[in-house]
Amino acid sequence: xxxxxxxxxxxxxxxxxxxxxxxxxxxxxxxxxxxxxxxxxxxxxxxxxxxxxxxxxxxxxxxxxxxxxxxxxxxxxxxxxxxx
Numbered sequence: 001x002x003x004x005x006x007x008x009x010x011x012x013x014x015x016x017x018x019x020x021x022x023x024x025x026x027x028x029x030x031x032x033x034x035x036x037x038x039x040x041x042x043x044x045x046x047x048x049x050x051x052x053x054x055x056x057x058x059x060x061x062x063x064x065x066x067x068x069x070x071x072x073x074x075x076x077x078x079x080x081x082x083x084x
Contacts, residue, residue, distance in 0.1 A: 001066070002051045004072050008053070013044045040080055045065060047073055 016037050023034045050069070058066075 001070055001073070006048065006051045008077060009044055009048055009073075010026065012077075013041070013048060016041045018043065043076065047076065
């Protein structure tokens with residue numbers, strides 16, 4: 001999963017980080033779209049952290065849930081690519 005999704009997620013992360021920095025330098029009042037991007041940014045941080053965990057550190061119980069987590073990542077990428 002790391003090889004499949006991490007590069008695209010990192011790219012999304014960088015784009016949103018840049019956009020948030022631009023918003024922060026232009027405005028003192030957060031706007032709705034900025035708050036939405038912040039939520040996406042936080043979700044990306046969690047997904048990227050998950051993908052960076054070594055396979056040997058993933059418990060057998062969690063291994064059973066990887067398929068559903070992968071579906072979640074795919075849906076996230078498909079949904080947020082349109083948002084960015």
